[in-house]
Amino acid sequence: MQFKHAPAAVSAVFDDPNLMSAAGLVPMLRLARSAGLDELARERLSVPTDKGANAGAKVMSLVAGMLAGADSIDDMNLLRHGGMGRLFDRTYTPSTLGSFLREFRFGHVRQLDAVASRVLANLASAAPLLRVRAGERVMVDLDDTIIEVHGYQKQGASFGYSGVRGLNALIATASTSASAPVILGQRLRQGKTGSPKGAARIVGDALATLRRTGVAAGARPLLRADSAFYGHATIGTAIKAGADVSVTVRMDPAVKAAIATIPDDAWEMIEYTDSIRDEATGQLISKAEVAEIDFTAFRSRKKAERVAGRLVVRRIPDLNPAQAEQPTLFDTWRHHAFFTTTKTDDMDTVVADKTHRAHAIIEQVHADLKAGPLAHLPCGVFTANSAWLVLAVIAFNLTRTAGIIADRVGRLARATTATIRRTLIHVPARLARSARRITLHLPEAWPWQNAFTQLFTITHAPPPVAAV
DSSP: OOOOSOGGGOOOOOOOTTEESOTTHHHHHHHHHHTTHHHHHHHHOOOOTGGGTTHHHHHHHHHHHHHTTOOSSGGGGGGSSTTHHHHOSOOOOHHHHHHHHHTOOHHHHHHHHHHHHHHHHHHHHHSOSSOOOTTOOOEEEEEEEEEEOOSSOOTTOEEOTTSOEEEEEEEEEEEETTEEEEEEEEEEEOTTOOTTTTHHHHHHHHHHHHHHHTTTSSSOOEEEEOGGGOSHHHHHHHHHTTOEEEEEOOOOHHHHHHHHTSOGGGOEEEEEEEEEEOTTTOOEEEEEEEEEEEEEEOTTSOGGGOEEEEEEEEEEEOOOGGGTTSOOSSOOEEEEEEEEOOOTTTSOHHHHHHHHHGGGGHHHHHHHHHTTGGGSOOOSSHHHHHHHHHHHHHHHHHHHHHHHHHOTTSGGGGOOHHHHIIIIIOOOEEEEEETTEEEEEOOTTOTTHHHHHHHHHHHTSOOOOOOO
């Protein structure tokens, strides 16, 4: 592509009050309002002083800025250009929104958690966020990630397990084979916090939110997590809430002893569709062997707190990294094991192993959030950053819903936030008024015109008539 005009024939002037760069905010905020975001925030948030006034409108503004690509307080100026003031009421200044966030305390963050949970339930009733086939389980994935921060004024920031200075965000997601993940729960913690701290609480909250959506009424949901969350508090909470678990175990003496009792003829060969790289040797692995054995977790605890299940073990040859091509005299193996309470009739050994490895899908959610509002945490106050995380989760679930509404059977239904933003939100428009009506004039031949029209039409449809 080449520019077809001489440079002297082109000039740029910022002087049109009827232009806007993100016309997709119109259906997105209609969707947020239909999910009750502003009303729930107004009813449930009790942020004090005049800075907490009009909480519903300020929450809507912050979420709108994140939908438009804001990853800092100053970026909220995205909402104050061209014709935005003609379409939206109360487009607050960044300083006002920053003051609002800095007034949050831990209790207000928990109030905002409740808002996010109920907004997700309302979105699930408006669109099939989690499509569950007959007999299928909803997969609930739990994992934490370090959000890197810079400067010494960030409360709670420190060097965690990754060696990166930052804050620790614990995320719980839900997904199915036909649906991309949505976020059920979130919690921001100090950077030096161990992964399992507070995990039991967020597991309980996440499973309660999942029940509120009504999509897990059939088979028991399955909680998947890595070895950091292998503890009685987390697993016991999940089982008490009506879920099964699939959690990687640490290779402690009890696990090693159980693996040693697996007979040689019990191992079954599996082949990976795509080769994976072994973390220890760096070599690509295309096949492995799996087996299982009955196992009771937490035997050192009192009898009522022990959990019976299955220990599923995957083994691969333990090669010397320096002599990977030279065969060894005896076969040696490296074992990876996880504990699950699923029944063998529901998931055999191979299926259970494949299902557990799909836990890595939560890393896509972490990457999605860090490519958007969590590129960095914008405030020095820890509770303000905690509220920022909750608002980022609300924006994430809104974009997921918008993609499904706009293109239920196409690629937007499983697209990342960046793709939704590029195709459905960052649509330039010119406002025109006539007969007390506002018309958005959008670009001709916009590649995603049909999807945008679908989203706009559904979100602007009148509410259904209540039955008498």
